[in-house]
Amino acid sequence: MFNKDRWDEILQALATNKFRTFLTAFGVFWGIFILVLLLALTNGLKNGVTADFGDFATNSMFMWTQRTSMPYKGMPKGRNFSYKLDDVEAIKAQVPNLKYVSPRNQLGGFMGSNNVTRGTKTGAFEIYGDYPEYINQQPMDILQGRFISYSDINTKRKVCVIGTDVVKGLYDKGEEVMGSYIKINGVNFMVVGTFKMSNSQGDREQDANTVYIPFTTFGNAFNRGDNVGWMAITAVDDVTITSVKQQIFDLMKSRHKVAPEDDRAIGHWDLSEQFERVNGLFTILTIVGYFVGALVLMSGIIGISNIMLIVVKERTKEIGVRRALGASPWTIKGQILQESLLLTILSGMVGISFSAFMIWLLNYLLDSSGPVENFANPSVNMTVVFTALIILVVSGLLAGLIPANSATKMKPVDALRIE
Amino acid sequence: MIEIKNIHKSYHMGSNSLHVLKGINFNVKEGELVSIMGSSGSGKSTLLNILGMLDEADSGEYVLDGFPIQNLNEKIAAKYRNEFLGFIFQSFNLINYKSALDNVALPLYYQGIKRKERIDKARHYLEKVGLGPWSNHLPSELSGGQKQRVAIARALASDPKVLLADEPTGALDTATSYEVMELIQGINDEGKTILVVTHEHDIANMTKRIVNLKDGVIIDDSLVEQVRASQYV
Structure with a gap:
């Protein structure tokens, strides 16, 4: 040959x-x-x-509350309710095969007004209260310092991790960012890290326009207590979130006195299903x-x-x-x-x-x-x-x-x- | 060298069958120069093809230099053809996109000889037939006589036991025919066994023995006084 x-x-x-x-x-x-x-x-x-x-963990869903559509256990229909922090614990404890359950809260957002100031500079940014696991669901590159840690959560430190666009908006070129303070809705936070989104393509600007602070600090500083705005839930790799989400809904319904057949009370976006x-x-x-x-x-x-x-x-x-x-x-x-x-x-x-x-x-x-x-x-x-x-x-x-x-x-x- | 006994061969064309060879018995000793004569359709080419293992007899025995040639698979037949036989065809059958030298070297290639040695040997045989200066010419750049001499060099290249020539002068004019026959006689003088199929009497007379074939049987097999081709050249 x-x-x-x-x-x-x-x-x-x-x-x-x-x-x-x-x-x-x-x-x-x-x-x-x-x-x-x-x-x-x-x-x-x-x-x-x-x-x-995006590159959000695809085996995930977001879950939030909506008005109930049925009366149940003496509660009227059209009632508002809110998830609490102990719901997160309950989900983690009672629903198997979940990798991460991250409660989240948000301040500011699309077309929001200026909410962050530093000296004479101001900007309108999205402020999120998050748990440390969130970085595993939404991959991001930490450029300086670190992300939120559990000791921040436990001691409710007033620290924040800010996106590259926040740095651009609030700092002069070459200014030291780490350890400086920014004021969010009048409350001072120390910057402990900066980040950018991984694989950022043109349209991810919004994501870099973000400030992360510890979830517990968020509750205290902005009067949310232990209310949870929504949750980002990721299942383990070999189980789809689609197959376990009903268990989570049922658990939430029973904990909040929502009729079991009231599907409109709980809003969710199943990323995995869409992705599939x-x-x-x-x-x-x-x-x-x-x-x-x-x-x-x-x-x-x-x-x-x-x-x-x-x-x-x-x-x-x-x-x-x-x-x-x-x-x-x-x-x-x-x-x-x-x-x-x-x-x-x-x-x-x-x-x-x-x-x-x-x-x-x-x-x-x-x-x-x-x-x-x-x-x-x-x-x-x-x-x-x-x-x-x-x-x-x-x-x-x-x-x-x-x-x-x-x-x-x-x-x-x-x-x-x-x- | 060649012993054949009672060779039969017939061709089938549809329902007709044509009995071409009807029991040929014939021996050739080493160093002989034999011509097989006969009119067209007498079966002389068929006989030569069977001797050359290009075709198979229906029945009969064929022994070539002690090797029985029967029911060979194509692989062994190819090996025997390569080692035992050299073919010279009427229409030369040179490969037209290969130079004279490469044509001569082809049987050596199938023997698995290394390129350098092959080329050396081929050049030697090409010089032997007087075509040394033409070694890099393509067949289309050679005359008929030169082509046949390349073919003879090719047949000799693998140093076979027997040369089989099927009408070697059939496509050549008289003068060139005699040149080619002179070459064949020279090779025979060196001791090579050669069989020539021809229908020309003057060519046949240049061999040492004439076998006459008619309708598939040998009607005459006699030694003749060899006419040297050199006297015509």
Whole structure:
């Protein structure tokens, strides 16, 4: 397989028919090009859509309270209620398979008024009361200092962790941020850390416009007591949040005297369910990509098989001569197989390279023109490339098999007789 | 060197069957230069193809230099062809995209000989047939006589026991035919066993023994006084 003379023979045979070789190779080149490009575009679409989910732990849901819609146990309908901190403990204790249960409170927000001041500078930011686990649900990069800790929670320290945009808004360039104080709604907080969102893409500005303070401090400083605004709940990796959320709802309903069938009293957003839905869509799209790409590739393979058949036919006499000179059937077969393998792999490689170039070009254009809605970073992973290569090798062998067999099927004497 | 006993061969075309060889018995000793003559359809080419293991007899025995040639699989047949036999064809059958030198080296390639040694040997045989300066020419750049001499060099390259020539002068003019025959005679003088199929009497007379075939049987097998081709050249 790997001797130089065989290669010389093959290259000689291919070089004698340059144009035909080129046309044959083009079929496979085109097939693999389409396959890789289709998968890359699917991936780009997927990246674009899933970017909207951010990188919040996807096996999560958010849960908040709404007005009750039914009277129950002497309580009227249309009643407001609120989760308390001990609800969090109760969930942690009574519902299995949960990884994190983070109670949250918020101050300020969309189009909010100025609520943070530092000296003469002011800004409108989102203030969240959080537990230390929250950073595991919403990954962020701590640039300086640290995130909120349990000792902050326990001693209700007035400390805060601020986003990069908060730093930009409240500090002069080069000013020391750590250990300085900012005033949130009139209460002084010491800055113990700064952060930015991981993998921040253009639209994440809002997230960096955020100030995190310990949940317990939040309750004290802003008169929330142990009320919980909403909860971010993440399930363990091999159990979906969708499958356990009903248990949580039931628990909350019983603790707050809400009718068991009153589904409107508890609001929630199941990230996992939405994510799965989108993921399922893209799984189908990927399969379609593979399918269509493979079909296009197949027509290329058939082209190679066809050409190899013609080559064998044209060279019937030559093959007869070679056999008269002592070429064994396997030498002939091996040569034809290797020839078709070389053609497929070589043109496949060129196809993969060319599609890689196209993907690079697309990314370059996307980068220079700014983000496009629902489309980001088209790419294929190495698995796809290797799969494509394996498909190529297998199909190269298949393409050569029929011609190789027909080459040695004839008796040498008949092969020699053909003009 | 060659012993065949009661060889039969028929071709089937649809419902018709054509009995081409009807029991051939024939021996060739080492160093002989034999011509097989006969009109077309007499079965001389079929006989040569069977001797060359390019075709198989329906029945009969064939022993080549002590090796029984029967029911060989194609792999062994290829090996025997490569080691025992050299072929010279009427239409030369050179590979047209290979230089004269590479054509001659081809049987050595199938023997698995290393490239350098192969080229050295091939060059030696090419010089032997007087084509040293043409070694890098393609067959299309050679005359008919030169092509046949390349083919002879190729047949000799693997140092076979027997040379089989099927109408070696059939595509050549008289003068060139004699040149080629002179070469064949020279090779025979060195001790190589050669079988030549021909229908030309002057060519046949340049061999040492003439076997006449008619309708699939040998009608005459006689030694003749060899005419040296050199006297015509």
